[in-house]
Amino acid sequence: MLDTLEIIGFKSHADTRLSLGQVNVFVGANGSGKSSLLEALGVLGAAADGRVDDTRLKERGVRPGIPSLYKSSFREKPLPPVISLRGSGEGDVDYQVSLNNPLTAPQPAWQYMTERLDAGERHLVGRSPRSANRGNPERGQAALRMSEWDADAPESRFLRLLSEYRIFTPTTDAMRGLHPDPMQRDPIGLSGGQLPEAFDEMWRDFSEERREELEEHFRAMLDWVKEVRAAPAHGLPLSRSVSTTQNVFKFVDRFMNAKRNTLTSYDASEGALHVIFATVLCLHPRSPALCAVDNIDQGLNPRLARALMERVCDWTCASNRQLLVTSHNPLVLDGLPLQDDRVRLFTVDRAQSGATVVNRVVVTDRMLELAGEGWTLSRMWVAGHLGGVPDV
Numbered sequence: 001m002l003d004t005l006e007i008i009g010f011k012s013h014a015d016t017r018l019s020l021g022q023v024n025v026f027v028g029a030n031g032s033g034k035s036s037l038l039e040a041l042g043v044l045g046a047a048a049d050g051r052v053d054d055t056r057l058k059e060r061g062v063r064p065g066i067p068s069l070y071k072s073s074f075r076e077k078p079l080p081p082v083i084s085l086r087g088s089g090e091g092d093v094d095y096q097v098s099l100n101n102p103l104t105a106p107q108p109a110w111q112y113m114t115e116r117l118d119a120g121e122r123h124l125v126g127r128s129p130r131s132a133n134r135g136n137p138e139r140g141q142a143a144l145r146m147s148e149w150d151a152d153a154p155e156s157r158f159l160r161l162l163s164e165y166r167i168f169t170p171t172t173d174a175m176r177g178l179h180p181d182p183m184q185r186d187p188i189g190l191s192g193g194q195l196p197e198a199f200d201e202m203w204r205d206f207s208e209e210r211r212e213e214l215e216e217h218f219r220a221m222l223d224w225v226k227e228v229r230a231a232p233a234h235g236l237p238l239s240r241s242v243s244t245t246q247n248v249f250k251f252v253d254r255f256m257n258a259k260r261n262t263l264t265s266y267d268a269s270e271g272a273l274h275v276i277f278a279t280v281l282c283l284h285p286r287s288p289a290l291c292a293v294d295n296i297d298q299g300l301n302p303r304l305a306r307a308l309m310e311r312v313c314d315w316t317c318a319s320n321r322q323l324l325v326t327s328h329n330p331l332v333l334d335g336l337p338l339q340d341d342r343v344r345l346f347t348v349d350r351a352q353s354g355a356t357v358v359n360r361v362v363v364t365d366r367m368l369e370l371a372g373e374g375w376t377l378s379r380m381w382v383a384g385h386l387g388g389v390p391d392v
């Protein structure tokens with residue numbers, strides 16, 4: 001697991017340091033730095049994989065950008081010469097890197113200015129501009145050295161965890177199968193592409209008991225759904241003018257006439273697709289061990305967002321996975337069991353200088369007092385007791 005993350009000089013993150021849990025929820029105003037925090041981890045993951053360029057960044061869900069937009073640029077402050085990122089985790093493994101790309105003549109790949117990997121007291125990789133043999137500055141030495149280490153060594157597992165990190169931003173058209181996913185991954189694309197195939201694969205892998213639990217979950221989340229399955233598009237009630245993927249979702253509506261109660265991904269509500277997406281991401285055996293979802297509440301009504309967040313926390317904490325999500329829906333907070341230290345809530349603000357400030361919300365006596373008076377966590381946030389709300 002990734003225990004700590006440090007971001008220096010990346011976009012609005014002049015100096016951000018976090019201690020993470022298994023489920024990490026970031027709330028704040030638009031433009032406060034939530035998505036760029038997820039992207040900074042994507043840059044660190046690309047560095048751990050051995051190369052930082054637009055292709056590797058897009059594969060991880062990071063928006064490609066020119067150096068002048070990646071490096072922090074605040075008024076009356078000098079532009080930082082490098083972007084510095086650091087992550088530490090299980091097995092006392094610590095990986096840190098600083099990257100540079102010239103502003104005047106940007107190159108396809110960022111250069112490793114410094115790179116260091118330690119596992120406990122073992123110093124495994126280290127280089128700086130003063131190193132006698134820096135090698136190719138566009139290639140990470142930690143990734144190159146991995147072939148020499150045992151695959152189960154803590155340093156190998158940690159580098160794989162970082163390099164396999166992905167940011168998911170599901171879109172309705174990709175999940176409906178109307179447009180191909182520009183970043184299709186196994187088992188599910190970053191925009192939700194091939195969701196029916198991933199669902200079907202997961203369904204087939206489940207025992208009868210787990211299938212019954214999953215059906216009950218969908219009925220609880222979506223009260224109109226009697227049954228949901230992945231099925232070939234041919235033979236289902238789809239207009240010939242709809243260009244869709246080979247497989248789609250088949251929904252059976254429990255309120256409709258038995259002869260006309262079948263819907264497909266094209267006709268079902270977008271909220272249903274987002275519920276399925278979150279379910280597959282959390283439960284599919286090949287989902288990334290470390291991943292993020294930007295705007296996890298998208299397409300969901302407030303109560304559904306709260307209920308789904310409760311399930312996401314339960315599923316993630318019961319697994320060996322780690323999740324980072326952003327949200328703008330206050331009721332998402334009411335689905336967080338903050339008494340469990342594995343679930344952490346962070347507010348994201350901008351200081352007067354413009355730099356992003358991230359603070360963990362820790363349950364205080366005042367919060368417990370308000371809760372005793374009937375205040376929910378969502379109400380506390382909207383009222384400004386937690387931070388991370390726009391001053392509008």
